[in-house]
Amino acid sequence: xxxxxxxxxxxxxxxxxxxxxxxxxxxxxxxxxxxxxxxxxxxxxxxxxxxxxxxxxxxxxxxxxxxxxxxxxxxxxxxxxxxxxxxxxxxxxxxxxxxxxxxxxxxxxxxxxxxxxxxxxxxxxxxxxxxxxxxxxxxxxxxxxxxxxxxxxxxxxxxxxxxxxxxxxxxxxxxxxxxxxxxxxxxxxxxxxxxxxxxxxxxxxxxxxxxxxxxxxxxxxxxxxxxxxxxxxxxxxxxxxxxxxxxxxxxxxxxxxxxxxxxxxxxxxxxxxxxxxxxxxxxxxxxxxxxxxxxxxxxxxxxxxxxxxxxxxxxxxxxxxxxxxxxxxxxxxxxxxxxxx
Amino acid sequence: xxxxxxxxxxxxxxxxxxxxxxxxxxxxxxxxxxxxxxxxxxxxxxxxxxxxxxxxxxxxxxxxxxxxxxxxxxxxxxxxxxxxxxxxxxxxxxxxxxxxxxxxxxxxxxxxxxxxxxxxxxxxxxxxxxxxxxxxxxxxxxxxxxxxxxxxxxxxxxxxxxxxxxxxxxxxxxxxxxxxxxxxxxxxxxxxxxxxxxxxxxxxxxxxxxxxxxxxxxxxxxxxxxxxxxxxxxxxxxxxxxxxxxxxxxxxxxxxxxxxxxxxxxxxxxxxxxxxxxxxxxxxxxxxxxxxxxxxxxxxxxxxxxxxxxxxxxxxxxxxxxxxxxxxxxxxxxxxxxxxx
Numbered sequence: 256x257x258x259x260x261x262x263x264x265x266x267x268x269x270x271x272x273x274x275x276x277x278x279x280x281x282x283x284x285x286x287x288x289x290x291x292x293x294x295x296x297x298x299x300x301x302x303x304x305x306x307x308x309x310x311x312x313x314x315x316x317x318x319x320x321x322x323x324x325x326x327x328x329x330x331x332x333x334x335x336x337x338x339x340x341x342x343x344x345x346x347x348x349x350x351x352x353x354x355x356x357x358x359x360x361x362x363x364x365x366x367x368x369x370x371x372x373x374x375x376x377x378x379x380x381x382x383x384x385x386x387x388x389x390x391x392x393x394x395x396x397x398x399x400x401x402x403x404x405x406x407x408x409x410x411x412x413x414x415x416x417x418x419x420x421x422x423x424x425x426x427x428x429x430x431x432x433x434x435x436x437x438x439x440x441x442x443x444x445x446x447x448x449x450x451x452x453x454x455x456x457x458x459x460x461x462x463x464x465x466x467x468x469x470x471x472x473x474x475x476x477x478x479x480x481x482x483x484x485x486x487x488x489x490x491x492x493x494x495x496x497x498x499x500x501x502x503x504x505x506x507x508x509x510x511x512x513x514x515x516x517x518x519x520x521x522x523x524x525x526x527x528x529x530x531x532x533x534x535x536x537x538x539x540x541x542x543x544x545x546x547x548x549x550x551x552x553x554x555x556x557x558x559x560x561x562x563x564x565x566x567x568x569x570x571x572x573x574x575x576x577x578x579x580x581x582x583x584x585x586x587x588x589x590x591x592x593x594x595x596x
Numbered sequence: 597x598x599x600x601x602x603x604x605x606x607x608x609x610x611x612x613x614x615x616x617x618x619x620x621x622x623x624x625x626x627x628x629x630x631x632x633x634x635x636x637x638x639x640x641x642x643x644x645x646x647x648x649x650x651x652x653x654x655x656x657x658x659x660x661x662x663x664x665x666x667x668x669x670x671x672x673x674x675x676x677x678x679x680x681x682x683x684x685x686x687x688x689x690x691x692x693x694x695x696x697x698x699x700x701x702x703x704x705x706x707x708x709x710x711x712x713x714x715x716x717x718x719x720x721x722x723x724x725x726x727x728x729x730x731x732x733x734x735x736x737x738x739x740x741x742x743x744x745x746x747x748x749x750x751x752x753x754x755x756x757x758x759x760x761x762x763x764x765x766x767x768x769x770x771x772x773x774x775x776x777x778x779x780x781x782x783x784x785x786x787x788x789x790x791x792x793x794x795x796x797x798x799x800x801x802x803x804x805x806x807x808x809x810x811x812x813x814x815x816x817x818x819x820x821x822x823x824x825x826x827x828x829x830x831x832x833x834x835x836x837x838x839x840x841x842x843x844x845x846x847x848x849x850x851x852x853x854x855x856x857x858x859x860x861x862x863x864x865x866x867x868x869x870x871x872x873x874x875x876x877x878x879x880x881x882x883x884x885x886x887x888x889x890x891x892x893x894x895x896x897x898x899x900x901x902x903x904x905x906x907x908x909x910x911x912x913x914x915x916x917x918x919x920x921x922x923x924x925x926x927x928x929x930x931x932x933x934x935x936x937x
Contacts, residue, residue, distance in 0.1 A: 411750075412916065414881060421885030461837075464857045464879050466896065496802075498839035499859035516805045518840035538805050540755060544762030555807065575753065 264489030266565035278573030307379035328395030392450025396457035461496020480508025516571035605830030607906035619914030648720035669736030693748035733791025737798035802837020821849025857912035
């Protein structure tokens, strides 16, 4: 097996820097669009054969160093009692958003068994990968799930989320605790099914102040990382807009800390501490640039990583549907070539 | 006159910390809503008597330490040739967004005279203020104006903005240069009309990497601050999501650097350097919290400012329409009482 990714997670030396991309299976690929013409996102997620097939699409096409199971961070909301819909072109819509303590109380504490279609997809994908590259499992982090559940979809200001956090901290912590317990069980099932690493996506946590992050989020994220430590797989802790809280993310947990594009990788790694691995940090929008501009930025990131063991190359956030597929391919090659030891 | 604000801008000692709020004239006030029932935003902006009246509404009601002229950062776009509309409840919509070099070339380099209704509003507001508190003038910074002009409104990913920046840097720099020259002239006219300080709003610049900020934005912001230095009024440089670029914002210019809520004020001030003043940095959403929670956070910010000369209290971004007006009032009082020397 290509061990580059797992070695880098453990800060072991590698022959060249491993690379994978968030949302590497997605609409920018014709293979994916062909499947989406026949199935909805939820149908793809809930049919293990199809989810495994989508997972392998980018692996069959590009020399990526890791696969990530095809799923959605919002899947756990449904069995917890939240009515979720993926409206075409609009992103997720929640029909019964959580707005008060009673709604928090009503949320079901599921054990993850209701999501066994994801575990099954992982088993399928592992078989299909047949040892080519490791498979990453993932889940949304409590804050990011809570913000979707409370706002009812995406948000600009996180108005209602912060309102609950500030005005009813008891309800807030109860909600976060429920998500933390559900996510821990869900990720454990993914690991048992064959996930060789996991990533926790706290995509929107960068909207918080450092003080609020410490007080309202960190304890719940710690529950997850502490709960999964003995499973023995590398754990990645990801967020965006996190320059001010990188130190606290490290405290919250994770063998690998995701770095978004806003901050220089060397400065970010110094903040995180060199006893952790880091993942990042190309601005995804750079994939729209001409190849020589992409190369200039890939070189800069690799230079800032400085050949230190423990760097996984990734975008600062996911690939967008309109991104040119040849630029995705070229970027992967650049990372491998420019980082050869 | 209440000189607290201007003294703090110059890092001179004050009796207590000055405070004003971005969007302190706005829909959270019944007086403002009453005027908006009769006039559109553009009508208010373009009628100097009304703009001055709105400017004074929060000053008449609260013991704020500065007024800011009522206007919109997008006003310069219209005379430059961009068709702008404030769609009710949707924010600004631009009907002919700038998508190519030809559109950049067509943009008119106005000298600011077309916006003399703002200068006239400043004269009216100065007379009406009659020396009670200083009056701040303002403008949008080149990046933030360019992002609106290119995207055609607000944006999540700044996809087209970054596409132009990366794919056609010549067009990008031409566009930024045009905005920088127009803004310099426009702000100079505001100062000549009586603005006693100015604030440059680079609200969305936090979407950029530190490297891109230095390369594609800083030179143009420097043109503005360098061009206005000899006018002798304090200049505030504001952005959000800027933790990774605070040092570069300082280099770009400004006597006062705006700090958003994500980063602790003491850490931010250390990054900016103590030879500059800072403004901030309460999360605006905290105004929805119970008063004891607001107080806890105001105390924390003042403690981190450490009694050092050169702190202006503000929110990290503007007041929202649904904010409780009594919490706005209480926060102003807390700042004054808790910071008494």
